[in-house]
Amino acid sequence: MPVLSHLHQLFNAEQCQGYIHTLRWKDRPLQCPRCQSHHIGQWGTYHHRPGCKRYWCHRCKRTFNDLTDTLLHRSQRPLSYWILATFLLCLACSSRRIARELGVHIRTSYHWCWWLRNAALSYEMERQLEGTVEADDLYHTAGNKGQAKQGGKKLLGRRARGRRKKREPGRGHYDKDRPAIIAWVSRQGTVVIQATRDFTVQTVQRAANIAVQVGSRLYTDSASSYRAVKGYVHEFVNHTRKEYVRGEVHENRAECLFSLLKPYLRVFRGLSKTNLPGYLGLFQFLRNFRAQNAFEQAELILQAALDPTIARRVQKGEFVKCFDHFDLLQTAIN
Numbered sequence: 001m002p003v004l005s006h007l008h009q010l011f012n013a014e015q016c017q018g019y020i021h022t023l024r025w026k027d028r029p030l031q032c033p034r035c036q037s038h039h040i041g042q043w044g045t046y047h048h049r050p051g052c053k054r055y056w057c058h059r060c061k062r063t064f065n066d067l068t069d070t071l072l073h074r075s076q077r078p079l080s081y082w083i084l085a086t087f088l089l090c091l092a093c094s095s096r097r098i099a100r101e102l103g104v105h106i107r108t109s110y111h112w113c114w115w116l117r118n119a120a121l122s123y124e125m126e127r128q129l130e131g132t133v134e135a136d137d138l139y140h141t142a143g144n145k146g147q148a149k150q151g152g153k154k155l156l157g158r159r160a161r162g163r164r165k166k167r168e169p170g171r172g173h174y175d176k177d178r179p180a181i182i183a184w185v186s187r188q189g190t191v192v193i194q195a196t197r198d199f200t201v202q203t204v205q206r207a208a209n210i211a212v213q214v215g216s217r218l219y220t221d222s223a224s225s226y227r228a229v230k231g232y233v234h235e236f237v238n239h240t241r242k243e244y245v246r247g248e249v250h251e252n253r254a255e256c257l258f259s260l261l262k263p264y265l266r267v268f269r270g271l272s273k274t275n276l277p278g279y280l281g282l283f284q285f286l287r288n289f290r291a292q293n294a295f296e297q298a299e300l301i302l303q304a305a306l307d308p309t310i311a312r313r314v315q316k317g318e319f320v321k322c323f324d325h326f327d328l329l330q331t332a333i334n
């Protein structure tokens with residue numbers, strides 16, 4: 001038998017609390033989360049949470065602590081669990097893996113992952129590329145995993161995808177459980193990845209308007225949907241004629257991004273359509289902050305989770321809704 005089975009058993013509770021305290025008030029003054037008053041006094045500590053300080057607001061006459069109104073507020077688990085979970089999320093672990101490494105129930109880690117992913121998306125809301133941008137697309141199988149109401153299995157209404165029969169014939173489509181993923185990669189290094197219902201001219205045009213600033217230079221392959229896109233200086237290479245590079249014009253960065261995206265998505269062992277935009281959003285965050293190591297990325301996510309305004313929006317699922325281009329692009333059409 002091992003001496004310890006979980007890494008976070010080595011974490012010092014007081015140090016975790018001190019770390020979270022620093023992170024929460026790093027870029028903002030100590031203020032009451034309810035009335036925003038800065039007239040604050042100390043108000044003792046907690047027996048069950050070593051290191052957690054309590055404050056008294058002189059204006060609304062109530063107490064609060066470092067976790068009040070954040071995503072970590074009212075969590076039954078110690079902070080060490082959250083810190084390790086966020087770190088593992090940035091190492092692209094699945095929620096099942098995180099549950100095992102933390103020693104919590106799968107439902108707990110699923111919820112945490114969903115929240116933390118949303119918190120990461122808060123950094124990616126305003127992302128728009130400019131300059132020279134490459135684009136590429138692929139279709140990815142995503143069905144209704146985990147969508148049965150009572151748990152267990154849901155009736156598919158079609159033949160199950162066997163190990164061999166991976167896809168229906170023809171182009172992918174949201175309704176065929178094979179939505180399209182479009183990646184936009186700036187030559188400066190930033191990326192935007194979108195899951196869309198299909199790959200028609202209208203969809204690509206709307207996706208481009210969201211992801212890329214009008215007037216930018218766009219390099220793609222010869223797919224007709226790209227060729228019809230307006231508002232950009234567009235050039236393409238013709239893969240059917242075995243042309244992959246023509247001087248400056250190529251989309252190797254976009255293809256390279258997909259070669260990283262595919263193994264990232266494979267970890268989850270099949271995805272649901274409802275979760276696909278969130279997973280892609282987190283991948284986009286990890287790519288755009290790739291200069292940082294996994295723990296620095298985790299720190300960014302934790303810092304967002306400790307912001308009461310972001311936490312409130314995360315709990316309503318607002319960020320992932322903005323990222324859900326299935327609906328976004330669809331409503332734009334109607």
Ligand SMILES: [Zn+2]
Binds near residue numbers: 033036037
């Ligand atoms: Zn107050």
